[in-house]
Amino acid sequence: MAYSFDFSSLADYGPVLAKGVAITVELIVVGGALGVGLGIACAWAKALGPRWLRPIVSAYVELIRNTPFLIQLFFIFFGLPAVGVGLTEMQAAILAMVINLGAYACEIIRAGIEATPRGQFEAGSSLAMSPIQTFRHVVLVPALQKIWPALTSQIVIVMFGSAVCSQISVEELTFAANFIQSRTFRAFESYIVATVLYLLLAVLLRQVMRGLGLFLFPRRRKTT
Amino acid sequence: MTQFSTWDIVSNLLLAARWTVLLSILAFIGGGAVGLVVLYCRIARKPWLQRAANLYIELFQGTPLLMQLFLIFFGLPLMGLDVSPWAAAFVSLTLWTSAFLAEIWRGCVESIPKGQWEASSSLAMSFFEQLRYVVLPQALRIAVPPTVGFSVQVVKGTALTSIIGFVELSKAATIITNATFEPFTVYGFAALIYFVLCWPLSKSSQLLERKLNVAHHHH
Amino acid sequence: MSLITITEVRKSFGQNEVLKGINLDVAAGEVIAIIGKSGSGKSTLLRCINGLETINDGSITVAGAQLAPDEVHLRALRLKVGMIFQGFNLFPHLTAGRNVMLSPMVVKKVSQKEAEAEARVRLEQVGLAHKFDAYPDELSGGQQQRVAIARALAMKPLALLCDEITSALDPELVNEVLAVVKKLAEEGMTLLMVTHEMRFAREVCDRVVFMHQGRVHEIGPPEEVFANPQTAELRQFLGQS
Numbered sequence: 001m002a003y004s005f006d007f008s009s010l011a012d013y014g015p016v017l018a019k020g021v022a023i024t025v026e027l028i029v030v031g032g033a034l035g036v037g038l039g040i041a042c043a044w045a046k047a048l049g050p051r052w053l054r055p056i057v058s059a060y061v062e063l064i065r066n067t068p069f070l071i072q073l074f075f076i077f078f079g080l081p082a083v084g085v086g087l088t089e090m091q092a093a094i095l096a097m098v099i100n101l102g103a104y105a106c107e108i109i110r111a112g113i114e115a116t117p118r119g120q121f122e123a124g125s126s127l128a129m130s131p132i133q134t135f136r137h138v139v140l141v142p143a144l145q146k147i148w149p150a151l152t153s154q155i156v157i158v159m160f161g162s163a164v165c166s167q168i169s170v171e172e173l174t175f176a177a178n179f180i181q182s183r184t185f186r187a188f189e190s191y192i193v194a195t196v197l198y199l200l201l202a203v204l205l206r207q208v209m210r211g212l213g214l215f216l217f218p219r220r221r222k223t224t
Numbered sequence: 225m226t227q228f229s230t231w232d233i234v235s236n237l238l239l240a241a242r243w244t245v246l247l248s249i250l251a252f253i254g255g256g257a258v259g260l261v262v263l264y265c266r267i268a269r270k271p272w273l274q275r276a277a278n279l280y281i282e283l284f285q286g287t288p289l290l291m292q293l294f295l296i297f298f299g300l301p302l303m304g305l306d307v308s309p310w311a312a313a314f315v316s317l318t319l320w321t322s323a324f325l326a327e328i329w330r331g332c333v334e335s336i337p338k339g340q341w342e343a344s345s346s347l348a349m350s351f352f353e354q355l356r357y358v359v360l361p362q363a364l365r366i367a368v369p370p371t372v373g374f375s376v377q378v379v380k381g382t383a384l385t386s387i388i389g390f391v392e393l394s395k396a397a398t399i400i401t402n403a404t405f406e407p408f409t410v411y412g413f414a415a416l417i418y419f420v421l422c423w424p425l426s427k428s429s430q431l432l433e434r435k436l437n438v439a440h441h442h443h
Numbered sequence: 444m445s446l447i448t449i450t451e452v453r454k455s456f457g458q459n460e461v462l463k464g465i466n467l468d469v470a471a472g473e474v475i476a477i478i479g480k481s482g483s484g485k486s487t488l489l490r491c492i493n494g495l496e497t498i499n500d501g502s503i504t505v506a507g508a509q510l511a512p513d514e515v516h517l518r519a520l521r522l523k524v525g526m527i528f529q530g531f532n533l534f535p536h537l538t539a540g541r542n543v544m545l546s547p548m549v550v551k552k553v554s555q556k557e558a559e560a561e562a563r564v565r566l567e568q569v570g571l572a573h574k575f576d577a578y579p580d581e582l583s584g585g586q587q588q589r590v591a592i593a594r595a596l597a598m599k600p601l602a603l604l605c606d607e608i609t610s611a612l613d614p615e616l617v618n619e620v621l622a623v624v625k626k627l628a629e630e631g632m633t634l635l636m637v638t639h640e641m642r643f644a645r646e647v648c649d650r651v652v653f654m655h656q657g658r659v660h661e662i663g664p665p666e667e668v669f670a671n672p673q674t675a676e677l678r679q680f681l682g683q684s
C-alpha cells in the first residue's frame with residue numbers, strides 16, 4: 001500500500017513553525033553564547049586556575065558529559081523547584097543548555113590552551129602581564145582559533161539536543177512539529193518538515209560560526 | 225497514597241536501567257555492523273558509492289536524533305510495518321550509531337599512510353584484500369579509543385527513546401516521579417545511574433587513547 | 444651603584460643543581476656577554492633574573508627591587524627588566540604594531556593613541572616602521588626578532604636580557620639583529636646577553652662572563668678574557684668555537 005504524502009494540510013501552520021524556529025534560534029544563540037563563556041571560564045580554571053578549583057571543575061565536566069541532556073533538563077526543570085529554585089520553561093531550557101555546552105566547551109577549549117607554546121606564556125609574563133592578562137590577551141584568541149571547528153560542531157550538537165526541550169513545553173521547533181501532527185494527524189510530514197528545518201538551521205549556524213570566526217580571527221593560521 | 229522508600233525508587237530505576245543497557249548494546253552492535261558497510265562504501269573506489277555514503281552520514285549526523293526517532297516511529301507504520309517503540313528505538317539508534325561510527329572509522333583508515341595502500345597494491349592485492357589484511361588491522365588499533373568513547377553517546381542517546389514511549393531508565397524516572405512527587409531524588413538517582421554506566425566507558429576511552437599515544441612515541 | 448645585583452643565587456631542577464652560587468653585579472649602562480658550554484646554566488640564570496624560574500637560594504635585586512616569587516614583586520621586577528627570547532615568541536594573532544602596543548595598554552593602562560605612537564617610535568628604532576601592520580608570519584626571522592626587541596623596549600625597561608637571540612636565525616639575518624643590539628648598547632641600555640657570537644661580544648661588550656657547571660668561572664673585559672684565558676676550561680671552550 002503506497003502512502004500518499006500530504007504536505008498541504010500543514011500549510012496553515014506556517015506561523016507555528018516560524019515561532020518554533022525562532023525559539024530554537026533563541027535557545028541556541030543565548031545558550032550558545034553563555035555556554036561558550038562558561039566553557040572558557042572552566043577551561044581557564046582547569047588548565048591555569050588555582051589548584052583547589054580544578055577538581056571541582058573536573059567533577060562538573062565529567063558529571064555533565066556522562067549523563068543525558070534529557071535527564072539534566074528534567075532535573076533542572078522538575079527537580080530544582082523541589083529545593084526552592086523555580087524556573088520558567090525557557091529559563092530551565094537555557095540553563096540546561098548552558099551547563100551542558102559549558103562542560104563540552106571546557107574540554108575543547110582546554111585542548112586549545114594546552115596546545116599553546118610555553119613561550120607565549122613566558123613572553124606575556126616577561127612583559128609584566130599578569131597570568132589573567134596573558135590568558136585573555138595572548139593565549140585565548142589563538143587557542144579559540146585552533147579549536148573553532150570543534151567548538152562549532154559541538155554547538156550544532158547542542159542545538160540538535162535542544163529538540164528535547166519540547167518535553168518541558170518550550171515551544172521550539174520540535175514542539176511545533178508535535179503540535180501540528182496532533183492537529184493534522186500528519187505525523188510523518190510534520191517531522192519531515194521539522195527535520196529539514198533543523199538541517200537548514202545547522203547549515204546556517206555553521207555559516208554564522210564561520211563568519212564569527214573570520215571576524216574574531218582575521219588571520220588565517222599558517223598550516224605548518 | 226502509597227509511600228515509596230528511597231530503595232523502592234532506586235530498585236525500580238535499576239530494573240528499568242536493564243533496558244537502557246540492552247538497547248545500548250544492541251544499538252552499538254547493530255550500528256557497528258551497518259557502520260562497517262557504510263565505511264566500505266565511503267572508502268570504496270566508486271564515486272557514486274562514496275557520495276551515497278556521504279549523504280547517509282551527513283543526514284544522520286546533520287539532524288537531531290529525536291527527529292530520526294519520530295520519523296522512524298511514525299514513518300515505518302506508513303510503509304505497512306507495525307512497529308513497537310522498542311523496535312523503532314532499536315532501528316533509529318542503529319542507523320544513527322552507524323553513521324557516526326562510519327565517520328570515526330573513516331578518519332582512522334585515512335590516517336594510515338598512503339604508502340601502505342601502495343605497498344599492498346604493488347603486492348597485487350585487491351582493494352578488499354588491502355583493506356582486510358593491511359589497512360584495517362592497523363586502523364583498528366587507533367579506532368578503539370574513539371569507538372569506546374562514542375559508546376557513551378549511544379548510552380545517552382537511548383534516553384531519547386523514552387519520548388516515543390519506550391520504558392527505559394529515563395521513562396521509568398518520569399513514571400516514578402509522577403507517582404512519588406520526588407523529582408529531585410528520582411532524577412538525581414537516574415543521573416547517577418547513567419553516570420555509573422557512562423563514566424567507565426569515558427575513562428577507558430581516555431586511558432586507551434593515552435596508551436596509544438605513548439606507544440606511538442616509542443616507535 | 445649597580446643596577447642588577449645577583450648574590451649567591453642557587454637553582455636546582457629536582458636533584459640537579461644548575462646554578463651553584465652565582466654572584467654578579469651589573470652597572471647601569473653595562474653590556475655583558477655570557478658565554479659557556481651548553482648546559483652550563485646560562486639560560487637558567489637569565490630566566491631567574493626575569494622571574495621565569497624561582498630561585499632556591501640567594502637574592503636578585505634590580506634597581507632596588509628585590510625578586511620575590513609573588514605576583515606583585517614579579518610584576519615590579521618585570522617592569523624594569525625586559526627579555527628577548529631565542530624563539531621570538533611574538534603573538535601570532537596580532538600585527539607587529541599590536542604586539543608592541545599590547546603590554547603598555549594592558550599593564551600600564553596607556554591609551555591606545557599613546558601606545559600606537561610609542562609603538563611606531565619603537566619599530567622605527569629597530570628599522571621596521573613600515574611593518575607596523577604586518578603579522579608575524581609575514582616577517583622574516585630577523586624582522587620578527589627586531590619586533591620582539593621593539594616590544595620589550597616599549598615597556599621602557601632599565602635592562603634587557605637576551606638569550607641567544609640570533610641562534611634561531613639564518614646566518615644572513617644575524618647581522619640585522621646584532622646591529623640593533625649594538626645601537627642599543629651605544630645608547631646606554633643595560634644588556635645581559637647569552638651569545639655564541641664571539642666577535643660581537645669582543646666588539647660590543649664591556650665584560651664577558653664565562654659560565655661553567657653552574658658557576659661564574661671567569662669574568663673580565665673581553666680583551667682579557669679572550670686574549671688571556673686563565674683557566675683550562677675557558678681555553679678549551681674558546682678553542683672549540
Ligand SMILES: Nc1ncnc2c1ncn2[C@@H]1O[C@H](COP(=O)(O)OP(=O)(O)OP(=O)(O)O)[C@@H](O)[C@H]1O
Pocket residue numbers: 456461479480481482483484485486487488
Ligand atoms: N625546566 C627544566 N627542568 C629540568 N631541567 C632543566 C630545565 N631547564 C634547564 N634544565 C637543565 O639545567 C641545565 C642548564 O640548562 P640551561 O638551559 O640553563 O643551559 P644553557 O647554558 O642555556 O645551555 P644552552 O647553551 O644549550 O642553551 C641543563 O642541564 C638542563 O638540562
Ligand SMILES: [Mg+2]
Pocket residue numbers: 485486487606607
Ligand atoms: Mg640556553
